[in-house]
Amino acid sequence: MLKRVSVIGLLAVISLGCQSQGQIAGNQNKNQSAEISTPKITNGTLKSYKEVITSEAKSDEGLFTTHFVGDKLYFEIPLNLLEKDMLLVSRIAKVPSGFGGGYVNAGSKVNEQVVRWTKRGQSVDMKIISFENQSDEESPIYQSVVANNFFPILYSTKISAYNRDSTAVVVEVNSLFENDIDAINGISPALKKRYKVKKLDSNRSYIESANSFPKNVEVKHVMTYEAEEPPERGQAGTISLLMNQSMVLLPEDMMQPRLADYRVGWFTTKKYDYDSEELKSDDYEIIRRWRLEPKDVEAYKRGELVEPVKPIVYYLDPATPEKWRPYFKKGIEDWNVAFEKAGFKNAIIAKDPPSKEEDPEFSPEDVRYSVVRYVASTTRNATGPSVTDPRTGEIIGSSIIWYHNHLRSYRNRFMIEAGAQNPDARTLNTPEAEIGEMMRMVIAHEVGHALGLPHNMKASSAYPTDSLRSAEFTQKYGLTPSIMDYARVNYVAQPEDKNVRFIRMMGPYDLYSINWGYRYLPGATSMKDEKKTLDKWIAEKAGDPIYEFGGGYDRVDPQSQRESLGADQVKASEYGLANLKKVVPNLMEWTAKDGYGYDDLDELYGELTNLWRGYITHVITNVGGVYETRKTSDQEGVIYTSVPKSTQKDAVNFLNTHAFTTPQWLLNHELLDRIESGGAIERVQNLQTRSLNALLDEDRLKRMVSNEQVNATQAYTPLEMMEDLRKGIFSELYAGRSADAYRRNLQRSYVDAAAQYVKKVKEDANDAVLKTDIIALMRGEMERLKRDINRQKNRTNDNLTRYHWNDLVARIDVGLDLDS
Known part of the structure; x- marks a missing residue:
């Protein structure tokens, strides 16, 4: 059988805000590591192991054994791990106040890239590998693909010694973590320009810790920069970050990728196959998803709900306030309903953070742990980034970010958009049941991103606008068929409408998309084998707006817009405006606090004005607008x-x-x-x-x-x-x-x-x-x-x-x- 090899140069990926990022994918050349021979050590050429790793060394065994000798850090890299694919994930572990305008926080991922450690004479190089362009090793075009996609060297260091039985090289790696290497640092070129960063101060930059685990190595290091205009004046011309570098061994038993289809929304990875019979490279995309495989395949085939071999586990940040933890857990485990549609039970689990006694190695920055981070920040947002094996699209870790002041966003929206209809919204101290439910649905939305789902702004147009005034309809179906839409509060409901639902919830599209992306197909041995079944599922839902997808970012399709509700945007905006007119005269009363000024009134009034502008925008998009219904060439009818x-x-x-x-x-x-x-x-x-x-x-x-x-x-x-x-x-x-x-x-x-x-x-x-x-x-x-x-x-x-x-x-x- 021909062996598939994929090659390309550097890919740097940055993740900020409520958004997610695409990756590139392919397969690994597993044969290369077999070509590494045991070294012949010549007296005087290298030091002995005990000369380098002295009795004072503080060592930690794992994927690589790490050694601290004084202030020097050594990696002891087994020869059989050279040429192996590893994912290097760079995160900020601690951040100065005000950094990045509040949208860069502890836990923010700044880069991820595949690397391979390779031996070159008496040196070891770390190369950046990517898998976008593909060819079979024995195909004639393979030589051209290799020649035109040369791997860049991120870092190089001399071999200091071999271990005692010559099965591993020992290299000092201080310069990797104490120099300003763009691919792993925490300050982007834009932020360097913004803060007028002059240089990295080597005297105030150092490695804080290194820990090795069976499949990953975690290194924390402080990077201190001289800056003329740091985020805050009190920082005295200095910006210091604590960075966390996770190096994770990628599995040789690779997950079978699944071909993407633009009719169902997924985050994807693009690839180019140069062995295609088409008169061009065959470009296609694979979806990003966790590896879920049933423990009992036969029971799964019979239609029974089966637990996965490895469930998706999210830990709560130790910093999460106790009162909000139940809502966070519910938001995570709400997705079990969708996974049951895909044949899995207990597929996703929420856990409290382990104590030191339960798991002394637990760290939110450790890529082995997926964590819902609770960030003490005035930023009003939440995000759902993930870490992906770019060869197959397998998600291997995730950190959901909840910023503390996002509570304020939802309190304000609830008052403005539901205050006319719902007495519970007429206070700055939103009742816990309501604010907790909002938090739950925000977490569910962000977990959806971390499961591989992008925004589906078209979902909200599937429901008739007046149905959102019905208690029976909204309590059963919510505000939109998908939690991945931006439909935060029911502004369509009017004061005379009783017992309607005001807060979004998971819907039928979410169950459909999870089943499409995660259902295990035991009879399919390749991506192409799966396609017929996947296409059939889409065809069964064709024509039903509940199961349509639209990103909503081109501002052309009025049925695919942020924050809109219902199929008729003009009518929805009329309802929303009618409610705003009732709210304005009451804002002073609802925001008044004895002994305080009018800051909250000012803030709420400004946000109300912005929401009015949003309602207007929803209507404008209809003028010269074009409806998009995603189809393939075998389906009848036009797309636009x-x-x-x-x-x-x-x-x-x-x-x-x-x-x-x-x-x-x-x-x-x-x-x-x-x-x-x-x-x-x-x-x-x-x-x-x-x-x-x-x-x-x-x-x-x-x-x-x-x-x-x-x-x-x-x-x-x-x-x-x-x-x-x-x-x-x-x-x-x-x-x-x-x-x-x-x-x-x-x-x-x-x-x-x-x-x-x-x-x-x-x-x-x-x-x-x-x-x-x-x-x-x-x-x-x-x-x-x-x-x-x-x-x-x-x-x-x-x-x-x-x-x-x-x-x-x-x-x-x-x-x-x-x-x-």
């Missing part, structure tokens, strides 16, 4: 469909009514006079101008132009949209009324936006928009508006409004005059 004309017109009508009119409900001066001396006009101007610019986005207008050419009779054309928008934004002009300051600002923004397009003719002759109808449309709109103003401007008795109309005419003249 333009949003119906009626829906787009409804969206613009909503914007004219709710976004571009003066929001008197928001301008509550009893409230504003307690939090600011001024600024309401500027705040509303910024919000309305951003919404207008988003509506007039170039890509949106291009899609509308294109759709008009394809569906001339059914398309909502850019001209119709501009006419509807003009009549709404300039309604005072056509009605002969005065315009207030907020509307005058918006009307100026409208003219400025149109003028910016026309100016492109002069400023950038190569701009692609010049080849479209957009310039003509904007020029025509300004000319039309100018005529209308000149005809209508004297109908008002308000002098300032007449000055404003004259000013707009002057602005239009400047915008149309390309010679000035």
